[in-house]
Amino acid sequence: MSALRLCLSASLLLLLTTQAYGVEGGAQESSSCLSCHGALTGRLGEPVAAWEGSVHAANAIGCHSCHGGDPTIASMEAMSPERGFLGVPAETEIPPFCGKCHAGVEEDYLQSAHGETLGAGGPQCVTCHGNHAVAVTTLDLINPESCSRCHEYGRAEEIKGALAETDRLITELQATTERQHRLGIATDDQRKQIFAVRNDFHRLFHSVDVQQVVARSGEFQQRLQPVAQELQATDEELSQRRLIGAGAVLLLALVTVLLGFLRHTYKKEEQSDPGAGSGPL
Amino acid sequence: MGLKQRAFDWLDLRLGVRDILQQNLTHYLLPRNINVWYTLGATLLVLFSLQFITGIFLLVYYIPNTEQAFASVQRIMNDIPYGWLVRFLHATGSNVVILVLFLHMLSTLYMAAYKRPREITWIFGFLIFLVSLAMSLTGYLLPWSQLSYWATTVATESAGATPVIGEAMIHFLRGGPAVGEFTLGRFFALHVMGLPLIFALLAGGHLFCVRRIGVSRPPFGPDYLPEAPGTSFHHTDHSGGIPFFPNYVVKDLMVIAFFLTLLAAGAFFAPQLSLPPEAFEPADPFRTPPGIKPEWYFLAAYQLLRILPNEFLGLVVQGGAVAFLLFLPFIDRGPERRPGRRPLFLGLFIVGLAGFLILTVWGYLS
Numbered sequence: 001m002s003a004l005r006l007c008l009s010a011s012l013l014l015l016l017t018t019q020a021y022g023v024e025g026g027a028q029e030s031s032s033c034l035s036c037h038g039a040l041t042g043r044l045g046e047p048v049a050a051w052e053g054s055v056h057a058a059n060a061i062g063c064h065s066c067h068g069g070d071p072t073i074a075s076m077e078a079m080s081p082e083r084g085f086l087g088v089p090a091e092t093e094i095p096p097f098c099g100k101c102h103a104g105v106e107e108d109y110l111q112s113a114h115g116e117t118l119g120a121g122g123p124q125c126v127t128c129h130g131n132h133a134v135a136v137t138t139l140d141l142i143n144p145e146s147c148s149r150c151h152e153y154g155r156a157e158e159i160k161g162a163l164a165e166t167d168r169l170i171t172e173l174q175a176t177t178e179r180q181h182r183l184g185i186a187t188d189d190q191r192k193q194i195f196a197v198r199n200d201f202h203r204l205f206h207s208v209d210v211q212q213v214v215a216r217s218g219e220f221q222q223r224l225q226p227v228a229q230e231l232q233a234t235d236e237e238l239s240q241r242r243l244i245g246a247g248a249v250l251l252l253a254l255v256t257v258l259l260g261f262l263r264h265t266y267k268k269e270e271q272s273d274p275g276a277g278s279g280p281l
Numbered sequence: 282m283g284l285k286q287r288a289f290d291w292l293d294l295r296l297g298v299r300d301i302l303q304q305n306l307t308h309y310l311l312p313r314n315i316n317v318w319y320t321l322g323a324t325l326l327v328l329f330s331l332q333f334i335t336g337i338f339l340l341v342y343y344i345p346n347t348e349q350a351f352a353s354v355q356r357i358m359n360d361i362p363y364g365w366l367v368r369f370l371h372a373t374g375s376n377v378v379i380l381v382l383f384l385h386m387l388s389t390l391y392m393a394a395y396k397r398p399r400e401i402t403w404i405f406g407f408l409i410f411l412v413s414l415a416m417s418l419t420g421y422l423l424p425w426s427q428l429s430y431w432a433t434t435v436a437t438e439s440a441g442a443t444p445v446i447g448e449a450m451i452h453f454l455r456g457g458p459a460v461g462e463f464t465l466g467r468f469f470a471l472h473v474m475g476l477p478l479i480f481a482l483l484a485g486g487h488l489f490c491v492r493r494i495g496v497s498r499p500p501f502g503p504d505y506l507p508e509a510p511g512t513s514f515h516h517t518d519h520s521g522g523i524p525f526f527p528n529y530v531v532k533d534l535m536v537i538a539f540f541l542t543l544l545a546a547g548a549f550f551a552p553q554l555s556l557p558p559e560a561f562e563p564a565d566p567f568r569t570p571p572g573i574k575p576e577w578y579f580l581a582a583y584q585l586l587r588i589l590p591n592e593f594l595g596l597v598v599q600g601g602a603v604a605f606l607l608f609l610p611f612i613d614r615g616p617e618r619r620p621g622r623r624p625l626f627l628g629l630f631i632v633g634l635a636g637f638l639i640l641t642v643w644g645y646l647s
Contacts, residue, residue: 060567060568181561182558182561183553184355184358184359184365184368184552184556185358185359186358186359241365241549242549242550244549245545245546245548245549245550246549248549249542249545249546249549249550252538252541252545253542255538256535256538256539256542259531259535259538260535262531262535263531263532263535266523266527266528266531270313270528
């Protein structure tokens with residue numbers, strides 16, 4: 001009986017351990033928006049699939065974060081105005097809709113040539129960034145195909161050129177923090193600093209003012225210098241670790257080989273003296 | 282006469298140290314055809330010792346509560362001198378230990394060293410293997426990372442598949458309705474005290490049996506003949522064999538150094554193999570990380586459960602496999618140990634091993 005109990009416990013251990021990983025899918029919250037709209041097709045269902053691959057989904061920004069409502073209620077009441085539901089914003093409402101989180105960008109946008117034409121055929125957030133499938137912004141968003149929908153590309157190209165170096169620096173530093181974080185290095189402070197600079201930098205180019213972008217790019221690079229130095233110092237420490245590691249691995253490998261040779265010597269002795277073990281050596 | 286010699290003589294007079302050393306080192310003879318697979322027991326002793334030492338170092342700074350556990354591990358990794366190395370050695374070491382345990386068990390199976398009179402030695406060894414898996418499982422939760430939290434949440438949830446007592450088991454494992462402070466508390470106690478204590482007793486029993494019965498002779502070579510079953514206790518000695526010290530100790534040390542090389546390479550250059558990205562994110566009960574997979578040694582069982590129609594069937598199949606291996610010495614009772622003369626066993630061994638490897642790769646790729 002106790003043996004049976006032991007086997008059951010052991011198999012349960014295996015089951016517990018292996019069942020632990022049956023979780024599929026991305027970072028998702030439990031939400032009535034997703035469960036209802038995810039089952040729909042067409043216009044009402046498409047946003048779910050688009051959102052799932054977005055930067056918002058990756059950062060747990062759910063439907064109700066923008067559209068309001070109550071995702072804990074599994075009925076139409078979830079979308080009632082009493083529950084704060086906003087629905088689909090009108091074109092002129094889009095900047096404040098996004099600006100709930102991206103306040104600085106909204107401010108600079110509204111003061112820009114783009115913002116001045118809001119509601120009069122000018123671009124708003126969704127024109128360039130899309131809506132539910134919104135991705136991490138890169139400079140590739142400024143391209144002839146996109147900008148030429150409204151105006152000539154030349155001015156946009158100038159802005160893109162002025163942004164390039166700072167953008168490259170931000171991207172490089174972000175990649176470094178990710179790489180270091182993957183090795184267990186605490187990079188939260190550096191990530192926050194880069195995030196703050198990146199946000200301000202994004203504000204800057206929403207002004208679509210070439211002169212301002214050129215004049216202030218150096219300022220952002222200056223702000224990134226302390227972070228770059230800290231990350232470089234960590235990289236140097238990681239190089240030292242690898243050096244110590246290489247020494248340890250080589251030493252142990254050498255010991256393995258030397259012991260192998262020593263064992264080989266004993267083996268030859270044993271073969272030449274069949275009675276080697278019959279008494280004390 | 283030097284001080285060292287005098288001290289040795291003093292001890293020898295009182296404890297017979299010289300005799301102990303002779304009996305266990307130079308006069309302790311092993312079969313002349315003993316092979317490299319016999320070194321894995323000593324290798325495991327060293328690797329487990331390293332796990333205990335690194336574990337004690339981690340224990341100095343680790344704080345077992347949900348508010349501070351992750352931060353304390355971060356502190357070990359970033360603020361404590363060489364804390365990163367200790368943690369990487371502990372995490373990588375757990376994988377190397379399981380690898381060597383697998384090899385030790387496979388070689389014992391292949392050479393049928395579990396057979397009479399070594400049934401108890403095998404049972405102790407198999408239980409050590411299960412306790413090692415339990416230590417891996419409980420250790421997983423302690424850093425209180427995303428990986429820890431979600432793996433344990435779903436793992437404990439699965440206990441519900443057990444008939445009748447499923448719900449009670451979930452509550453018992455978690456210490457409450459959800460994974461939280463009480464779960465961490467009991468997993469911590471098990472990982473650092475309960476399971477190591479059981480492990481020490483089992484390892485002591487295993488080593489006692491090995492030494493008491495004697496090392497089995499490898500079932501190879503033209504002059505090997507199966508031993509006739511005895512009717513009274515008989516210590517297997519190997520007169521004319523090779524001395525344990527220095528001849529075989531050198532081989533032991535060589536294999537130990539090889540696995541320490543592997544461990545150092547993993548800890549310094551590929552710690553990511555033992556610690557996936559989710560292991561560096563703090564536990565968040567509101568976000569399920571994507572695509573978590575078990576450690577490599579659970580992948581075969583994981584894939585088996587995925588291809589079976591329900592969890593209870595998975596429990597039965599895995600329970601059957603565990604029971605079969607545990608009681609193998611009482612099922613496979615013939616005296617023949619030579620693999621070439623045991624075609625049924627050899628076929629099962631190859632099919633079982635191939636199945637395990639295929640399921641592991643399948644589980645990894647799926």
